[in-house]
Amino acid sequence: MVLGMLRRLRSHGSDAAHGLTVPLPPGAGAFGCEVVDPLGQPMGGAEVTVTAMDSHRVAAQGTTDPYGLYVATLPPGTYSVMTAAEGLSPARETIGITAGVALPPARIALESARRLELPPAGTWLFDPPHTAIRFIAKHVGMAHVHGRFTRFEGGIRVAPDMADSQVSVRIDASSIATGNKTRDNHLRSADFLDVERYPHIDFTSTRFVYRGGSKWTLHGTLTMHGTSRSVGLDTTYLGTVNGGYGQELRCAALAKTELHREDFTLNWRSMLARGIAVVGPTVQLELDVQAMYRTHDTPTPPE
Structure with missing residues (x-):
């Protein structure tokens, strides 16, 4: 249901910038994102890991749906969000969650991974x-x-x-x-x-x-x-x-x-x-x- 709401928000274009209209547990906030590939196409199956900055524990983890969308409800605090997919460079950003607030859905564009120079024989x-x-x-x-x-x-x-x-x-x-x-x-x-x-x-x-x-x-x-x-x-x-x-x-x-x-x-x-x-x-x-x-x-x- 939550992802369905996010899809409807995305279909209304700039309306999504006002935030997610999602049911929130008491005292919680929400984070949502749309992950796209280097060509700007929605990327399903991308891994999203949300880690609490204070405890360094994983607070939420999952994969994007076929439309490249992911949503998590979280307790208030500061989090690191890492998005990764095979063959692409991971993206990382920091977010702040406030009780009762659903953040505007972020658009995360993954870039082609630069192949690192392999170690010498x-x-x-x-x-x-x-x-x-x-x-x-x-x-x-x-x-x-x-x-x-x-x-x-x-x-x-x-x-x-x-x-x-x-x-x-x-x-x-x-x-x-x-x-x-x-x-x-x-x-x-x-x-x-x-x-x-x-x-x-x-x-x-x-x-x-x-x-x-x-x-x-x-x-x-x-x-x-x-x-x-x-x-x-x-x-x-x-x-x-x-x-x-x-x-x-x-x-x-x-x-x-x-x-x-x-x-x-x-x-x-x-x-x-x-x-x-x-x-x-x-x-x-x-x-x-x-x-x-x-x-x-x-x-x-x-x-």
Whole structure:
């Protein structure tokens, strides 16, 4: 209903500038936008993420409808709105939400992504202080559990043809941390990761597939809890810079995927039967990687 109202406002041209006529919950405001492609055509399926500036938490997230439209009702505050679509440069803007006010719908034009210069061929090793391996899972249908692995090593062998490059990561399974000692101990136990028998979680890539702009899909094999499965990581290359101590050459990327626990024989039913509730059946995994360039005589990443 809300998007239908926005469409009617758009059809009246300048009338939309007076704001959205949408039902608002008590104390809430509204933000709406129309996303268009580089040719000015409505862009359905664009991802819109609204993040609260004070807490840095995602307040609303979704995709535009076939007409390129998106609307969210929000509590008062200041928010960052990021709009992204495959092969196009993301757009970001800051908005202020006031109770009882629906902002005029914004027109967001996404531009063709400039393909960043790829990193030089050679060995790149992960920089742990500037790399994070995070996950988000539902607490059996209730609140989300946010966690990370604190000990890992990995690297990238960049080939002259990027499609032939290789990535390998080894994670210390016992380093899982969710901010709750009881839950973390249970996740390390034989009920879940069983770190005594399976101390490592390993990922080895098989191929890179270019998707346009700075987007790649990284295909590979993930081994966890003694089981190996093929996975694909949606990867955004963030560029290469000289920086850090000694002005080292560094590259960065963000990779995401969704895992299904039962694919790795992590059986949650046995936990529930004993009255234990840990996490739901799917886990969102994110690798926020920064790697440092090394010469040919640097030890190679783990196999």
